[in-house]
Amino acid sequence: MPAKAKQRWQEALSDLITDPRELFKLLDLDPALLDASFAAAREFPLKVPRNFVARIQKGNIHDPLLRQILPLGAELNKTLGYEADPLHEANVNPIPGLLHKYYGRVLVTLTSACAVHCRYCFRRYFPYDENNPGTSGWEKIFSYLKFNTSINEVILSGGDPLAVSDKLLASFVTQLSLISNIKRLRFHTRLPIVMPERITDEFVNWLSQIKMDVIIVVHANHPNEINNEVKKSFLKLRDAKIVLLNQSVLLKNLNDDVDTLKELSETLFSAGVLPYYLHILDKVQGAAHFDIPLEKAFALHAELSKCLSGYLVPKLVCEEPGAPAKTLLSIGSYAD
Numbered sequence: 001m002p003a004k005a006k007q008r009w010q011e012a013l014s015d016l017i018t019d020p021r022e023l024f025k026l027l028d029l030d031p032a033l034l035d036a037s038f039a040a041a042r043e044f045p046l047k048v049p050r051n052f053v054a055r056i057q058k059g060n061i062h063d064p065l066l067r068q069i070l071p072l073g074a075e076l077n078k079t080l081g082y083e084a085d086p087l088h089e090a091n092v093n094p095i096p097g098l099l100h101k102y103y104g105r106v107l108v109t110l111t112s113a114c115a116v117h118c119r120y121c122f123r124r125y126f127p128y129d130e131n132n133p134g135t136s137g138w139e140k141i142f143s144y145l146k147f148n149t150s151i152n153e154v155i156l157s158g159g160d161p162l163a164v165s166d167k168l169l170a171s172f173v174t175q176l177s178l179i180s181n182i183k184r185l186r187f188h189t190r191l192p193i194v195m196p197e198r199i200t201d202e203f204v205n206w207l208s209q210i211k212m213d214v215i216i217v218v219h220a221n222h223p224n225e226i227n228n229e230v231k232k233s234f235l236k237l238r239d240a241k242i243v244l245l246n247q248s249v250l251l252k253n254l255n256d257d258v259d260t261l262k263e264l265s266e267t268l269f270s271a272g273v274l275p276y277y278l279h280i281l282d283k284v285q286g287a288a289h290f291d292i293p294l295e296k297a298f299a300l301h302a303e304l305s306k307c308l309s310g311y312l313v314p315k316l317v318c319e320e321p322g323a324p325a326k327t328l329l330s331i332g333s334y335a336d
Helices: 005-012 020-027 031-044 065-067 135-147 165-175 201-208 230-240 258-270 294-307 333-335
Strands: 098-102 105-111 154-156 184-189 213-216 243-249 274-279 313-319
Touching: 020 031, 105 135, 105 165, 135 165, 165 201, 201 230, 243 258, 243 313, 258 274, 258 294, 294 313
Parallel strands: 105 154, 154 184, 184 213, 213 243, 243 274, 274 313
Antiparallel strands: 098 105
16 A cells, blocks of 8 residues: 555544644633533543544534534533443453344454544443454454354444554455355444545455445434545445445434434435434433433434435434344334
8 A cells, every 4th residue: 555545544543633622722612611621531532533623613612513522511420321331232242352232243343443532422431441352362253253153244343443454454354254154244434424534545445355245334413524525435435336324323402403314314315325324322421411302303203204205314223232133213113
């Protein structure tokens, strides 16, 4: 890989904004909020790419992109019903680096690294130190996949799998492709959105040569996240015949209105991405201020269904610990 292409995204990844002082200065935010922001960042560090910050309106504390990444004092409130491991993932973590929640598929955490710390992240307390297998732990993962022949799909998540170098990803996928029961490879990633320079021509060319079916699930919550650079990253992937899906989280005062959700679906589709899931917030401690009532979620989804073609309406879902799959929500099921 040419050095220049390799360096651009990796340098951006090593030059993230991690100091609340710098974020406040860059965005002309009210310094009265700084002490609380520092306190929240001690619980869950600030981490955001400069490319993403450049899309945020200066001086606007209500900017929908800022709300996703700004540590706030509200995160320190202890809220009944919210917990550190809301999906009880510790119960489905048989070996380091592998989560086996659902039939036919597993999730592998290749890294604890993310380019951005979303403040509502349900894995903000996840024990990554215990679940970063390193290359020395891959053999246990591959053995698990070979033994459990019902598994036909591997999801790379984490952490963000695209925070890993192309070389390391290629090494893992090459060995994975030797396991005959694995037919599909899925990436769950924020990088094409928060750091679109990660989608290099070399990376896309490598993806196009993978023999398994490849799906990339990105995560955008608001149409303002999707600028021209992001659209170019999507179109590169689509040109390589990669299936692109998006999942969003319903977030209070951020995307909990029909116009925003409608614009998000239309913007995604125009860039070659199919809306996939609209998640109810996972009840992780520290994120209660993002939650909305279930009745409002149902009403929003019903209104969205009235003004969009069916393929543009993401499925409204929630995750329940121990359930065999994500729970598909509807007004009818709630009324019952």
